[in-house]
Amino acid sequence: MNVANSKQTAAPAHSGLENYRRRVSATKRRSILDAARDEFQHNGFTRAAMAEIARKADVSTATLYKHFNSKEELFSAVITEAYERIEETDANLGEQGTVEEVITKAANNILSAQFDQGLNALMRAVIAEVSGQPEIGREFFERGVIQRQQAVAKILDKLVQRGLLKQHDTEISAQEVSGMLRESLIWPALFDPSFRLPKDKDKLIAEAVATLVARYGK
Amino acid sequence: MNVANSKQTAAPAHSGLENYRRRVSATKRRSILDAARDEFQHNGFTRAAMAEIARKADVSTATLYKHFNSKEELFSAVITEAYERIEETDANLGEQGTVEEVITKAANNILSAQFDQGLNALMRAVIAEVSGQPEIGREFFERGVIQRQQAVAKILDKLVQRGLLKQHDTEISAQEVSGMLRESLIWPALFDPSFRLPKDKDKLIAEAVATLVARYGK
Amino acid sequence: MNVANSKQTAAPAHSGLENYRRRVSATKRRSILDAARDEFQHNGFTRAAMAEIARKADVSTATLYKHFNSKEELFSAVITEAYERIEETDANLGEQGTVEEVITKAANNILSAQFDQGLNALMRAVIAEVSGQPEIGREFFERGVIQRQQAVAKILDKLVQRGLLKQHDTEISAQEVSGMLRESLIWPALFDPSFRLPKDKDKLIAEAVATLVARYGK
Amino acid sequence: MNVANSKQTAAPAHSGLENYRRRVSATKRRSILDAARDEFQHNGFTRAAMAEIARKADVSTATLYKHFNSKEELFSAVITEAYERIEETDANLGEQGTVEEVITKAANNILSAQFDQGLNALMRAVIAEVSGQPEIGREFFERGVIQRQQAVAKILDKLVQRGLLKQHDTEISAQEVSGMLRESLIWPALFDPSFRLPKDKDKLIAEAVATLVARYGK
DNA sequence: CATGAATGAGTATTCATTCAT
DNA sequence: AATGAATGAATACTCATTCAT
Numbered sequence: 001m002n003v004a005n006s007k008q009t010a011a012p013a014h015s016g017l018e019n020y021r022r023r024v025s026a027t028k029r030r031s032i033l034d035a036a037r038d039e040f041q042h043n044g045f046t047r048a049a050m051a052e053i054a055r056k057a058d059v060s061t062a063t064l065y066k067h068f069n070s071k072e073e074l075f076s077a078v079i080t081e082a083y084e085r086i087e088e089t090d091a092n093l094g095e096q097g098t099v100e101e102v103i104t105k106a107a108n109n110i111l112s113a114q115f116d117q118g119l120n121a122l123m124r125a126v127i128a129e130v131s132g133q134p135e136i137g138r139e140f141f142e143r144g145v146i147q148r149q150q151a152v153a154k155i156l157d158k159l160v161q162r163g164l165l166k167q168h169d170t171e172i173s174a175q176e177v178s179g180m181l182r183e184s185l186i187w188p189a190l191f192d193p194s195f196r197l198p199k200d201k202d203k204l205i206a207e208a209v210a211t212l213v214a215r216y217g218k
Numbered sequence: 219m220n221v222a223n224s225k226q227t228a229a230p231a232h233s234g235l236e237n238y239r240r241r242v243s244a245t246k247r248r249s250i251l252d253a254a255r256d257e258f259q260h261n262g263f264t265r266a267a268m269a270e271i272a273r274k275a276d277v278s279t280a281t282l283y284k285h286f287n288s289k290e291e292l293f294s295a296v297i298t299e300a301y302e303r304i305e306e307t308d309a310n311l312g313e314q315g316t317v318e319e320v321i322t323k324a325a326n327n328i329l330s331a332q333f334d335q336g337l338n339a340l341m342r343a344v345i346a347e348v349s350g351q352p353e354i355g356r357e358f359f360e361r362g363v364i365q366r367q368q369a370v371a372k373i374l375d376k377l378v379q380r381g382l383l384k385q386h387d388t389e390i391s392a393q394e395v396s397g398m399l400r401e402s403l404i405w406p407a408l409f410d411p412s413f414r415l416p417k418d419k420d421k422l423i424a425e426a427v428a429t430l431v432a433r434y435g436k
Numbered sequence: 437m438n439v440a441n442s443k444q445t446a447a448p449a450h451s452g453l454e455n456y457r458r459r460v461s462a463t464k465r466r467s468i469l470d471a472a473r474d475e476f477q478h479n480g481f482t483r484a485a486m487a488e489i490a491r492k493a494d495v496s497t498a499t500l501y502k503h504f505n506s507k508e509e510l511f512s513a514v515i516t517e518a519y520e521r522i523e524e525t526d527a528n529l530g531e532q533g534t535v536e537e538v539i540t541k542a543a544n545n546i547l548s549a550q551f552d553q554g555l556n557a558l559m560r561a562v563i564a565e566v567s568g569q570p571e572i573g574r575e576f577f578e579r580g581v582i583q584r585q586q587a588v589a590k591i592l593d594k595l596v597q598r599g600l601l602k603q604h605d606t607e608i609s610a611q612e613v614s615g616m617l618r619e620s621l622i623w624p625a626l627f628d629p630s631f632r633l634p635k636d637k638d639k640l641i642a643e644a645v646a647t648l649v650a651r652y653g654k
Numbered sequence: 655m656n657v658a659n660s661k662q663t664a665a666p667a668h669s670g671l672e673n674y675r676r677r678v679s680a681t682k683r684r685s686i687l688d689a690a691r692d693e694f695q696h697n698g699f700t701r702a703a704m705a706e707i708a709r710k711a712d713v714s715t716a717t718l719y720k721h722f723n724s725k726e727e728l729f730s731a732v733i734t735e736a737y738e739r740i741e742e743t744d745a746n747l748g749e750q751g752t753v754e755e756v757i758t759k760a761a762n763n764i765l766s767a768q769f770d771q772g773l774n775a776l777m778r779a780v781i782a783e784v785s786g787q788p789e790i791g792r793e794f795f796e797r798g799v800i801q802r803q804q805a806v807a808k809i810l811d812k813l814v815q816r817g818l819l820k821q822h823d824t825e826i827s828a829q830e831v832s833g834m835l836r837e838s839l840i841w842p843a844l845f846d847p848s849f850r851l852p853k854d855k856d857k858l859i860a861e862a863v864a865t866l867v868a869r870y871g872k
Numbered sequence: 873c874a875t876g877a878a879t880g881a882g883t884a885t886t887c888a889t890t891c892a893t
Numbered sequence: 894a895a896t897g898a899a900t901g902a903a904t905a906c907t908c909a910t911t912c913a914t
Contacts, residue, residue: 025873044349046264050909060875061910071909121349127408128346131262131339134411141409172425179401180394187400190345191359193352207390214433238893239898246898268884278900283885461894480785482700486888496896497889507888557785563844564782567698567775570847577845608861615837616830623836626781627795629788643826651868674914675877682877704905714879719906 029067032057037078041121045075045129075129076136082122083143085113094158099165099217100209106155107181107205110148115197120189127190149174165216173216180208247285249275255296259339262346263293263354290351297344297354300337301361312376317383317435318427324373325399325423328366333415337362338407345408367392383434391434398426465503467493473514477557481511481565511565512572518558519579521549530594535601535653536645542591543617543641546584551633556625563626585610601652609652616644683721685711691732695775698782699729699790726787733780733790736773737797748812753819753871754863760809761835761859764802769851773798774843781844803828819870827870834862 035056039048050071054061068074093109094102114120123140130137153174159165165173184204189195198204253274257266268289272279286292311327312320332338341362348355371392377383383391402422407413416422471492475484486507490497504510529545530538550556559576566573589610595601601609620640625631634640689710693702704725708715722728747763748756768774777798784791807828813819819827838858843849852858 042349044346046262046346047350049907054876062875062912063873065910066873124345124348127342128262130342130409130411131260132265137409137411141406145405145409172422175401176398176426176429179397179399179405181397182401182405183393183397187363187397188359191348191355191363193348193355208394211394211429211433215429239896242892243898267882269882279884280886280901281899284898289884478785480782482698482782483786485886490897498891498896499894501889502894560781560784563778564698566778566845566847567696568701573845573847577842581841581845608858611837612834612862612865615833615835615841617833618837618841619829619833623799623833624795627784627791627799629784629791640826644830647830647865647869651865672875675875678913679877703903705903715905716880716907717878720877725905 025067028057028059028063032059032064032067032074033078033081036074037082037118037122040075040078040125041118044125045071045132050074072133072136075125076133079122079126079136079140082117082119083140083147085117094155095162099159099213100206102155102159103177103209103212104202104205106152111185111197111201114186115189120186120195121193124190124193149178152178163218165213166218168216173212176215177208177212180211181205243285246275246277246281250277250282250285250292251296251299254292255300255336255340258293258296258343259336262343263289264346264350266343268292290354293343293347294354294357297340297358298361300331300335300340301365303331303335312373313380317377317431318424320373320377321395321427321430322420322423324370329403329415329419332404332407338404339411342408342411367396370396381436383431384436386434391430394433395426395430398429399423461503464493464495464499468495468500468503468510469514469517472510473518473554473558476511476514476561477554480561481507481568486510508569508572511561512569515558515562515572515576518553518555519576519583521553530591531598535595535649536642538591538595539613539645539648540638540641542588547621547633547637550622551625556622556631557629560626560629585614588614599654601649602654604652609648612651613644613648616647617641679721682711682713682717686713686718686721686728687732687735690728691736691772691776694729694732694779695772698779699725700782700786702779704728726790729779729783730790730793733776733794734797736767736771736776737801739767739771748809749816753813753867754860756809756813757831757863757866758856758859760806765839765851765855768840768843774840775847778844778847803832806832817872819867820872822870827866830869831862831866834865835859 032053035053036048038056039053042048048071050064051061053074054064057064064074068077093106097105114123123144126137126140149171153170156165156170156173156177160167160170181204185197185201250271253271254266256274257271260266266289268282269279271292272282275282282292286295311324315323332341341358344355344358367389371388374383374388374392374395378385378388399422403415403419468489471489472484474492475489478484484507486500487497489510490500493500500510504513529542533541550559559580562573562576585607589606592601592606592610592613596603596606617640621633621637686707689707690702692710693707696702702725704718705715707728708718711718718728722731747760751759768777777794780791780794803825807824810819810824810827810831814821814824835858839851839855
């Protein structure tokens with residue numbers, strides 16, 4: 001089920017005019033999504049106002065509703081786009097470097113996406129909407145959380161292959177290391193919008209790696 | 219003057235009238251808190267309606283406001299109460315039993331509060347309000363997260379004292395074990411209201427303990 | 437409680453007890469009226485709150501309603517009492533002194549009542565209630581304004597008798613001199629609660645007297 | 655709609671659509687102001703209800719708030735408009751006619767505004783709000799009282815210039831004549847909503863003029 | 873296709889008055 | 894007689910969504 005299934009633009013006929021229109025439409029859609037993301041990040045779902053999103057996107061509310069049938073749908077589209085961005089990371093991590101180097105790199109990749117791109121704020125917005133739109137929450141979890149853990153598991157697999165860690169269930173170890181880091185570096189951000197990454201974050205990462213290695217190292 | 223006097227001298231500390239009123243008042247307060255918890259759990263803070271809470275509690279809105287000056291105050295009272303219930307539990311944990319027994323017990327205490335008493339839903343409600351009212355989030359974090367970790371650290375301290383774990387910074391290990399468990403057992407509940415504790419939760423706890431012991435065991 | 441109370445006051449026959457009760461009741465009525473006047477002066481009729489009046493008077497709201505059936509009735513009582521105070525002034529003014537001396541004295545009497553006893557604020561409250569309770573407005577005008585003009589007319593009559601002014605319709609001249617003074621000294625207070633009597637008020641009075649004398653002097 | 659048309663309608667400053675909207679908007683604003691004036695005159699500021707004003711104006715409350723950001727702003731607009739209507743009247747008064755003719759004319763201008771256009775009721779509404787919102791009172795006083803007196807002073811200046819009155823401080827004489835007339839013709843209306851201009855009002859005006867002339871005439 | 877004015881249902885909070893003890 | 898908790902009706906203001914042009 002794709003909850004982000006918003007209105008599709010009309011079937012393509014290739015006149016110059018229609019191309020122009022499609023271009024204009026795409027531009028507006030783009031600016032609406034940007035404005036919406038901004039609003040949702042700053043105000044959460046409920047307090048974000050459609051009128052304000054329209055204003056920021058420089059379109060009328062009616063145009064906004066031409067592109068997205070409802071506030072929920074718009075939110076869903078913003079979220080979908082957000083985890084599309086997430087999925088682009090850590091392609092071939094783990095193939096070289098020590099365990100600590102690899103995991104530190106992976107952790108920093110995730111953390112920078114989380115903090116610099118405003119994912120924390122979006123995550124709060126999603127959680128806020130869980131009771132109203134459970135599918136969004138589940139989909140976000142599936143794509144934004146599980147997939148990421150699987151990516152971490154893959155990295156750990158590579159470390160196992162390279163003989164740096166012993167054979168074990170990397171799904172569990174991935175959860176464990178993710179959890180240890182999330183606890184101190186992401187969890188606080190859920191409750192405090194002004195929370196920033198602490199200066200000693202690399203030390204915290206090193207500690208988690210040490211614990212991981214104590215259990216799974218060779 | 220005379221009247222005030224008679225009130226002080228003649229009236230016993232707890233007249234029948236005052237007792238009656240106190241009783242009624244306490245009853246109403248109780249039903250308001252129950253109704254409010256229910257509403258906040260189901261609808262979050264913003265969408266919960268004071269009128270509906272009053273209806274569920276079978277009082278007028280004005281009575282509701284006699285007991286709690288604002289929606290925020292009511293919400294805060296609900297949260298506070300939820301935590302008071304927990305804090306009574308793991309009082310003298312850690313003084314006997316193996317590491318695994320102790321931590322399994324502590325974990326189950328926390329988990330039952332989260333799931334059986336609806337704390338997950340309240341947590342979502344709090345997170346939903348963070349962008350609009352940051353104080354609520356910070357207060358909850360202080361009480362619900364930090365204090366909890368300190369409780370875990372104290373338990374670990376006892377295990378160290380008993381010689382079951384080696385000397386180490388228990389603040390960090392408390393974070394680590396909390397994080398490992400939260401990752402698989404609480405984090406999903408944030409995004410999926412129908413998430414229930416998995417059947418193999420004790421195995422997950424055991425894994426986390428094993429990792430902890432690998433690093434900090436003697 | 438009530439029993440202990442009556443034992444203390446030792447009421448053998450009903451006369452003593454009733455006296456006591458009447459005294460208490462009168463005291464309460466007095467403090468209610470004082471509190472109400474204060475509230476109405478500061479907040480006007482609509483914004484004045486019965487609960488606050490009760491609090492200031494140190495009685496319960498129920499007691500308050502035992503004495504006055506409604507907010508309107510209480511207001512009416514406050515106003516009635518206010519112009520009873522007004523009517524007590526300028527008994528035998530005009531029998532000696534120059535025209536200017538006499539009128540300056542009379543004017544200052546009125547002005548001090550108006551400003552020092554908070555009549556301006558009560559006047560605003562009355563005017564505010566005119567659309568809701570026209571009788572109060574009319575009665576206040578009758579007793580507070582007309583009677584005062586008649587008092588002024590009497591004073592002018594005495595001046596005529598003493599040969600300081602020529603024969604004329606003193607009802608009209610009383611209106612004229614009242615109006616001239618009210619214009620600059622009372623009218624502004626209707627619109628500005630912080631308005632205070634100007635330092636040159638005696639000059640303004642002198643001007644009005646000069647105009648009066650120009651027309652009606654001998 | 656054809657291609658050329660749609661391109662054109664995107665750009666022009668005053669399309670038919672905009673004209674239409676301007677027209678509709680102006681109409682609604684007009685009916686809102688009328689409804690609001692009516693409500694404020696009958697119920698005063700506090701008791702007037704925005705919902706009722708909207709109903710009378712045949713618009714939704716939201717539309718009402720599109721035009722005026724708050725109840726205060728709407729009230730202020732009503733007051734301002736009431737005064738704009740008056741200020742257009744006595745433009746070049748005083749350039750011809752006798753003293754009595756000129757002042758009678760000016761007085762009648764003011765009186766018709768007060769009585770026929772319901773300014774008395776608005777004035778009561780303003781006074782009612784003075785204790786709660788002093789700015790409203792001061793603004794009204796500035797516009798409604800001070801400006802009016804200055805207008806009268808200007809008229810008197812012209813009479814001085816024409817040699818009908820002797821040189822004097824017309825600010826004071828303006829206050830005097832205003833006060834004399836207000837006393838008998840406007841002051842009663844503050845306290846009695848059913849007060850109507852008396853039949854002998856022209857005689858009262860004549861008396862005031864006579865007094866004025868006695869002091870300041872040549 | 874784009875507009876933005878208009879909608880109406882919804883919300884937190886207040887207050888004069890009553891009622892059970 | 895006195896209390897003060899409880900009431901319920903009332904109010905200003907907001908916002909997602911629609912509609913006439």
